[in-house]
Amino acid sequence: MALTKQDIVEKICEKLGFPKKQSTTIAEALLELIKSSLESGEDVLVSGFGKFCVKKKLERKGRNPATGEDAVLPARRVVTFKCSGKLREKVNGI
DSSP states (O other): OOOOOHHHHHHHHHHHHHOOOHHHHHHHHHHHHHHHHHTTTOOOEEETTTEEEEEEEEEOOOOOOOTEEEEEEOOOEEEEEEHHHHHHHHHTOO
16 A cells, blocks of 8 residues: 555654644645645755656657547656665665
8 A cells, every 4th residue: 555645644743743734734835845846946855865856758659559549648747766775774674
C-alpha cells in the first residue's frame, strides 16, 4: 500500500507531537514548497533521501496505439527522481 499525504500527517502527529491541524499545515507547506520549486525549474535536493530534477523533453514523433496513426508529441518538462546512496542502501537492506 502507498504512503498517502494523510499517513504523513498522522506520522508527524505521532513523532513530533503536533496537533493534527498543525501537522496538516506543515505537510501542505512542505509539498507546496517542493511543487513551486519544481515549477520554476529548480531542482530539489533532500540530503539523505534524493534529488528531484526537472528535465526538458524535446518534441518527438510518436504513434497513437489505438489507431496506429503517426503523431507529434509536443515538448514538455518532466520531473525525475534519483535516490541517494543512503536511501538505496536502506531499501536494499544493506
